[in-house]
Every structure is written in C-alpha cells, then in structure tokens.
Amino acid sequence: YANTMYNQQKGFYYLYKAIDIYKTLQDSTDLGIAYHDIAIYFASINQYDSSLYYAQKSLSVLMSQKFALPNMALIGTMYYKKGNISMAFTYLRKSIENSPKYWLPYYTFAEYHLEKGNRDSSLYYAKKAFESDEKELANEQKVSAILAKVYRTTSKQDSAAKYFELALSYNDITN
Secondary structure (H helix, E strand, C coil): CCCCCCCHHHHHHHHHHHHHHHHHHCCHHHHHHHHHHHHHHHHHCCCHHHHHHHHHHHHHHHCCCHHHHHHHHHHHHHHHHCCCHHHHHHHHHHHHHHCCCEHHHHHHHHHHHHHHCCHHHHHHHHHHHHHCCECCHHHHHHHHHHHHHHHHHCCCHHHHHHHHHHHHHHHHHHC
C-alpha cells in the first residue's frame, strides 16, 4: 500500500501501525525504512516540508546503516525543490560520495543544470542517473524523460525521441 497511489489511507494506516510495532520492538532499521516510505509518499505529492521532515527522521534513526544513504539524496532533493540550493548540494554530494550508484542525486543535479541552461552538465548527470543500479521502473521513467528533455535542447532529436519513447514504455509498464 505504501508504494502505490491506489489506497493511500490504508498505506498510512499500516505504516503508522508498523511504526508503533517497530518502536515497541526497538527495531531501528524497519522504523527508519517506514519513515523513509512516508517521506517518499510526501515527495510524490509535492509536499516537500513533510517529505523533508520524515526523511530527516529516517536519517536520524538509520544514521549508521546503509539504509541511510537514500535519505541523504531525498533530503538534498527536497531542499532543491524548496529552493535551498546550498543545503541541497551538501546532501546530494554526500549521497554521491557514499553511494555513487544511487540514481536520485544525479537526477536532481540533472534537473538543476537543465533549469540553469547548462546542457552539458545536465546531460552528464542525466546519463549517470540512467546508468545507476538502484532505481525502480517509475524512476527509470523519470530519468528517461529528463534525458529526452536534455537531448531536445541539444538538437539531438533522434536521441530525444529514443528516450521519450523509453519513458512512454515505462509508463505503459507501470499502469
């Protein structure tokens, strides 16, 4: 329920029930993952403050574990969405430094550089996001779409069309 948009109320019910259980069992790993799932949900509906709150909560619980790394990227992305570029870059760079194969920090840097008109940098980061190992189908769709946008700005229409079609194919798979 937590990873789909079909029944958010049920997803939150189970997540909060799980959080109570994990606290009782003193299971910090699963507690941190539950907070991260809530942060991801809020990010998906553009509620950046709520996402940031739960991602930071997750990071504080998981600080010494490998599961903390996606939270750094998510926190950096939320700061970027909120317009705090300095904090965004701090977390995004730290995420790349600690987990160089995770897609989100590269994707966020690609978005930033595309917005600023830095096509070469945007293309570099978009390709890094595309080549990363840790992404789900919905994220692959986002990465393909940004590659299509970047290629469209560089007048490489064949490449733009290729990634646009790829993004559409992921949409067909996820629906």
